[in-house]
Structure formats: structure tokens, C-alpha cells
Amino acid sequence: MGEKTYAGDEGEASFGFGINAALRLGDVSYNMLLEKLRPFEVLYSPESSSTRFSWYASVPSKMGYLDHRRGRKALFLCHEEVAGDLLDVYPGSYCVVLVDDDALPELLNRKNYRHRVIVIRQSKRFYFYDSMLQSLFVNDLIWENEMDRVVYNRGRLDRLISLSEEMLGNFICITDTGFNLIAYSRGIEPPQGGDGYRYLIENNCYSADLIHEIEDRVLAVAKKQNQLFLLEPNESHSYPVLHYPVFIDNAYLFHVAMVCKTGSIEYLQDIFMKFIRRVVSICNDFWKTTVNLEASWHRVLIGLIDGExxxxxxxxxxxxxxxxxxxxxxxxxxxxxxxxxxxxxxxxxxxxxxxxxxxxxxxxxxxxxxxxxxxxxxxxxxxxxxxxxxxxxxxxxxxxxxxxxxxxxxxxxxxxxxxxxxxxxxxxxxxxxxxxxxxxxxxxxxxxxxxxxxxxxxxxxxxxFDSDLVDFSFEHSILKRLAEEDRIAGTNIVQMVWVYLNSDRNATETSKLIHVHRNTVLYHIARLEKRFDISFESALLRSRMMLDFHRLLLENKL
Structure with a gap:
């Protein structure tokens, strides 16, 4: 993060993340900032704010120069004597102000300051709070970059979930139009009890009760619009749940839900929507690629192929x-x-x-x-x-x-x-x-x-080569079926075909070798060609049949 040198908490210092090195670090919302400050003694904070911070700078004692364009969306960490100047010079900025005691700073008496200031009683050295806020911005930037990389590479939804588990901190699941499970948080356990998410994992689809609730309380309101829905706890689920139905071209494609067990709802809504933006990007790409082919039961075919x-x-x-x-x-x-x-x-x-x-x-x-x-x-x-x-x-x-x-x-x-x-x-x-x-x-x-x-x-x-696949292939060959029919009926059709192929498809020679009339050979050959829609004129067919014959000889079934 850059080397730091300190001259005490109040002395002048040079910071790698100081005001002369404000950084473009992701997109941190006000609610995300409050969640990060929750463990500390916050003496004052505005009730709500739609502000999002793109820059961060620490100012321990003296204010230096910062580009005004950068300062507009900046968050500053500072002391009371610096805060007023920062708020004046950079009118779009916010300040986290550290104070020594419980007394609120006088700058809160000014209207144009109080909605842009958070006050914390300082119990640790300045650099501790600086490092903590740096981590907030940097971790968000890393997370967003990782999600963007998945989207850019046309990655899978389960990959998007796995790299988001640490940031989201709550169980999340994605289902299709038939409420069948597509992806979920494998590193985070769903709530225990009757919330229905354990049922979802064990049965690969929602329970009838949860489907009914989603249809009545989410989809009925959404009406082909992408919207975030918060379902408060009730008799069917113990925790608030964020729902986001994904509609593309007015078609309901996916459904995303997050069970809010840990963290404030305001904070979770903000980071959930960061995640949702990437989910929708992947869904849009999927929709264009498949041209509306996806159906709920396709997940079964894909699951059978992938061995899920x-x-x-x-x-x-x-x-x-x-x-x-x-x-x-x-x-x-x-x-x-x-x-x-x-x-x-x-x-x-x-x-x-x-x-x-x-x-x-x-x-x-x-x-x-x-x-x-x-x-x-x-x-x-x-x-x-x-x-x-x-x-x-x-x-x-x-x-x-x-x-x-x-x-x-x-x-x-x-x-x-x-x-x-x-x-x-x-x-x-x-x-x-x-x-x-x-x-x-x-x-x-x-x-x-x-x-x-x-x-x-x-x-x-x-x-x-995979011996299991080879075995499966021979078991499903035409000659294997004919050999089984010969065994049941007591006939020798397979032997006749074997002789026929080894006699260069000469019916007369074949009839002599197996002691039947030539017309009998021709009858059976014609019957096989019609039955399976094949032609013994095909060299490809004959080469495959010879391979099947050698397999039958190896198994001692000819």
C-alpha cells in the first residue's frame, strides 16, 4: 500500500495513501462505510446518504493539494482541525473525523457540514483507522475486478458466487424459471430449521411453500421488471431475504436470493446489487447465446451430462x-x-x-x-x-x-x-x-x-481412451443386439454376416460356407439393411462391423 512514516498521532506525516495520493478504489457506498465502522464508537453519523465514494485519502494534520475532480467523490480520514477546510475546498467530499473525547466537534453546527461528517472517538492510533479504511476500498476493488473478470471470460454463475462469499457473508442461491437449483454458496451453510434452503440443496428445487411465496410476493409484483425485493422474516423463514428476479427481453430467466443472516439490511442491499449487476451480465450473454432455448428441464440434461x-x-x-x-x-x-x-x-x-x-x-x-x-x-x-x-x-x-x-x-x-x-x-x-x-x-x-x-x-x-466408454459403445452396437437375438432365438445371423463380410460380400460363397441357399443369404442381408437403414456397400459400416466382430470373438460370443 506504500510506506508510511509517522511523527506521532498529531504530528505532520507523509503517507502513501495521503491526500497527495488519493486513490480511485472501487465504489464504496455510505452503507458499506457504516458497516465497516460498526465495531467502533461512532458518536455521530447522518441517518442516511446516497453518497458513493470513489476515492480515499488520509489527512493526519495538514491539508495538501488534491485535484478537485478527485475530491468530489472522496472520503477523508482526518482530525477536527482539518475537517472544516477539507469540506470547504472539496464540497462533494465526506469526512470521518477522529476526536479525543465524547464531545462532538463544533463544525456539526454548520448545516452544510453535518450531513457530510461521521465522528468517531479515537481509541487507537491514526494509522489503525487509516489501514482499516484502506482495506475497505481495496477489498471492494479486488472483489469487483474479480467479478468483472468472470463476466468478461463468460464464466459460470457458481464461480461468481464462490469468489463473492467472503464479501457477501450470507447464503445465496440462483434458480431457474422452474425454481430448480443452478448455483449456490457452497462455502456458507444455509439457515437451519424450516427456512426451506436446506431443502433446496438436498432436492435441487424449492419447496412448494417457498415457490408459492415467491410467486405471490415477488413475481406477482415484478411483472417482467428487474427489481430488488426484501421479504421480511415471517412464519416461513426466520431471516430477511433479498430476492431479485432476472428478466431479459420480458422473459423470466433466473431468480437470485440471499438470506440476510449477518449484516445490516442497508449494507447487504448495496453489496448484493453489486453482485446482481454481474449476474445479469452473465444472464444477458447466456440469453443471447442460447436464443431463448433455455427451459427449466434443460438443467436436468445438463446435470446428467456433468454428473451432478x-x-x-x-x-x-x-x-x-x-x-x-x-x-x-x-x-x-x-x-x-x-x-x-x-x-x-x-x-x-x-x-x-x-x-x-x-x-x-x-x-x-x-x-x-x-x-x-x-x-x-x-x-x-x-x-x-x-x-x-x-x-x-x-x-x-x-x-x-x-x-x-x-x-x-x-x-x-x-x-x-x-x-x-x-x-x-x-x-x-x-x-x-x-x-x-x-x-x-x-x-x-x-x-x-x-x-x-x-x-x-x-x-x-x-x-x-476410456475403457468404460469403449465398453458402452460396443454394448450399443448393431451386432451386439443381433448376437443377443441369436442367443434367445437360436439363430446364426451374426455368423452369417461375419462370413458374408469375410467373403467380400459374395452371397454365393457365403451360402456354401454356412450351408444355406444363396437366396437365404440375400434375404437376411436385405432385411438387415432395411431394418437398420444401413448399406453393406459402406466401407465405414463394414470397418466398424469388423471391429465389433473382433470384440465378440474376444468375448467368446460369436
Whole structure:
């Protein structure tokens, strides 16, 4: 902070933070100043003030020179003999005046002084109060800079909360439009008892009583306007609670609440609004990026992908709002936006994804990626075929916008979306070898959709592959399903396909080796192609099937 030299409490001194070195330090409100002075013996202070201080300077004995523009929003620490001159020269300033006894200084008798002076009985050396006020300004500046850095880097709300816990000092939580928990103060325990915030953490959503109170007492009054609401303690909660519903483009997006257990309400309102300004900035950016895609139940899909703890009841209740419980199969697509793409173009891409799979799709944002969950209520094995998805993405997204997708395999339980997300991410990350293979086979490197089923062979060759993901991928292959059907029905379709592929798809040779009629081989091959919407003409399909065959041989299941 700069070196200080002292000549006693009343003597002349040179200060690194003295009047000739007044600092621009954040934005400290009058209520924040009063909260900082609370532990000391304050003899006098104005009842209220809207003043906010941008500068701080200490003046132990003599008044030096300070730029008038800086002095206008300055807070001075001084003694009585200096205070009058400071208040005269800098009419927009405030003074914290130290006095030796309980007698109030005479300058309070002047009208133009009394509303700009706080008087403290001095019980410690001058430098102690100077250091204390410096810390008030510097800590606020550091906190605001850290929050701004999160906003600038498009950080997450939970990061904004974590670096604000020390300054806010109270439990804070953010929920979505369905009152589902998004982020909360992990370093500060919520109030014990029946206040409902422990319930929020344990169940990832507000209780019915708290939802009813917020809807009736906050949202009913807000009416699509961002406003700060203070709900006083009552039978449902023991402490005052600050509520701030976040509306963007007249749409209710998030809800922020802070339980005011520690600190004066006036002080907490001021620092809470500093925090809220950054929350709204992140929300605005989120809203522009997602183009109003966010729905309350999207938090479940994101939570399943990120492995967040959620109760089965919570997951079921949220997904009940969608067609997902009735779906029989899924595919997940991942589109990665370039940082160079404009907001308008991103909007058009997102609108295009809503047309995929004849509209049976849920697009949502996960971090900076656009994910599209394709689903089908049909048990038809071709409902989400690779060929169909490939053509759909090519026509609706790749050709008009030049954006390709990473695609998962078909999966059957929504709880497996975490595996599907990893598959889609890996498929997109390993697009180069697949594109090279595609170009060598088809003469063009243009691939609208990088399917994980065709990337798996390259993934296994990497050093850091995840054996769990590999196992999951083989378990959801076409041949694995056929092998299980053979086991149950006592047929040998898998063996026939194995021989067919190893005979260069020669039906006559295959029929001789497995002792069936050639037409029987052709019938079963055609039936499989129609059932799964595949073509044994595809070299990519054949290479993946050969990989699956070797896995079955390894498991001794062929």
C-alpha cells in the first residue's frame, strides 16, 4: 500500500495513501462505510446518504493539494482541525473525523457540514483507522475486478458466487424459471430449521411453500421488471431475504436470493446489487447465446451430462414436462460454434437444429456447445439411423452454415446421455482422421456428421481412451443386439454376416460356407439393411462391423 512514516498521532506525516495520493478504489457506498465502522464508537453519523465514494485519502494534520475532480467523490480520514477546510475546498467530499473525547466537534453546527461528517472517538492510533479504511476500498476493488473478470471470460454463475462469499457473508442461491437449483454458496451453510434452503440443496428445487411465496410476493409484483425485493422474516423463514428476479427481453430467466443472516439490511442491499449487476451480465450473454432455448428441464440434461447429484424424483418430475419419458431411443448431436460467428448467424443455426428429425429434437446449450437431443417414440430400429441423421444434418445445418456435428451412437436410456455426450465430443475431436478416410473413399472431405460408431477404431488407438466408454459403445452396437437375438432365438445371423463380410460380400460363397441357399443369404442381408437403414456397400459400416466382430470373438460370443 506504500510506506508510511509517522511523527506521532498529531504530528505532520507523509503517507502513501495521503491526500497527495488519493486513490480511485472501487465504489464504496455510505452503507458499506457504516458497516465497516460498526465495531467502533461512532458518536455521530447522518441517518442516511446516497453518497458513493470513489476515492480515499488520509489527512493526519495538514491539508495538501488534491485535484478537485478527485475530491468530489472522496472520503477523508482526518482530525477536527482539518475537517472544516477539507469540506470547504472539496464540497462533494465526506469526512470521518477522529476526536479525543465524547464531545462532538463544533463544525456539526454548520448545516452544510453535518450531513457530510461521521465522528468517531479515537481509541487507537491514526494509522489503525487509516489501514482499516484502506482495506475497505481495496477489498471492494479486488472483489469487483474479480467479478468483472468472470463476466468478461463468460464464466459460470457458481464461480461468481464462490469468489463473492467472503464479501457477501450470507447464503445465496440462483434458480431457474422452474425454481430448480443452478448455483449456490457452497462455502456458507444455509439457515437451519424450516427456512426451506436446506431443502433446496438436498432436492435441487424449492419447496412448494417457498415457490408459492415467491410467486405471490415477488413475481406477482415484478411483472417482467428487474427489481430488488426484501421479504421480511415471517412464519416461513426466520431471516430477511433479498430476492431479485432476472428478466431479459420480458422473459423470466433466473431468480437470485440471499438470506440476510449477518449484516445490516442497508449494507447487504448495496453489496448484493453489486453482485446482481454481474449476474445479469452473465444472464444477458447466456440469453443471447442460447436464443431463448433455455427451459427449466434443460438443467436436468445438463446435470446428467456433468454428473451432478440429483434425486430420481427430481429428474422424473422435470422430464415429465417433455416427451422424453415416452421416447424409446435417442441420439445426441454436438455443434461447436466458432468464436467468429455472429449472434445473428448463431440464431439461424439454432433455429435450423429445431427442424432436425422432423422436429423431434430438443436443442439446448451446454457451456459453449449447442447440443441437439434427437428422440423417437418408435421401436423401429431405423428411426434414428446414421444415414438419416447424416442426411438431415447435411441438408439443414452443414450445407447452409458449414457447421458439422459430432454424433453419438443410438442409446436407449436418458440416464446414459453422459456417455452419449462423451461419444459426440470424441467424434468431433477426432474428425480429422475420419475426414481423411471419407475423402479417400468418396473423393471429398466434406463430412456433415462425424459419427462415433465410425470414430471408435481411431479412439481405441489413442493412449488415453476410456475403457468404460469403449465398453458402452460396443454394448450399443448393431451386432451386439443381433448376437443377443441369436442367443434367445437360436439363430446364426451374426455368423452369417461375419462370413458374408469375410467373403467380400459374395452371397454365393457365403451360402456354401454356412450351408444355406444363396437366396437365404440375400434375404437376411436385405432385411438387415432395411431394418437398420444401413448399406453393406459402406466401407465405414463394414470397418466398424469388423471391429465389433473382433470384440465378440474376444468375448467368446460369436
Amino acid at each position: 447429484p440429483m434425486t430420481d424424483e427430481y429428474v422424473d418430475a422435470q422430464l415429465a414436462k417433455t416427451a422424453i419419458p415416452a421416447a424409446r431411443q435417442f441420439r445426441l448431436l454436438l455443434f461447436r460454434f466458432s468464436s467468429h460467428k455472429s449472434y445473428q448467424e448463431r440464431s439461424r443455426i439454432i433455429e435450423a437444429t429445431k427442424e432436425l428429425n422432423n422436429g423431434f429434437v430438443y436443442p439446448f446449450m451446454h457451456k459453449d456447445d449447442l447440443l441437439a437431443l434427437l428422440f423417437s417414440t418408435s421401436t423401429n430400429d431405423a428411426a434414428l439411423s446414421g444415414a438419416g441423421v447424416f442426411g438431415d444434418v447435411g441438408e439443414l445445418v452443414f450445407q447452409p452454415f458449414g457447421i458439422a456435428a459430432g454424433a453419438s451412437q443410438v442409446f436407449f436410456n436418458i440416464e446414459d446421455i453422459e456417455y452419449a455426450h462423451r461419444q459426440a465430443s470424441v467424434a468431433y475431436a477426432m474428425r480429422v482422421p475420419l475426414r481423411n478416410e471419407y475423402e479417400s473413399l468418396n473423393g471429398s472431405p466434406d463430412v456433415p456428421c462425424y459419427a462415433f460408431e465410425h470414430v471408435l477404431k481411431y479412439y481405441i488407438l489413442t493412449e488415453g
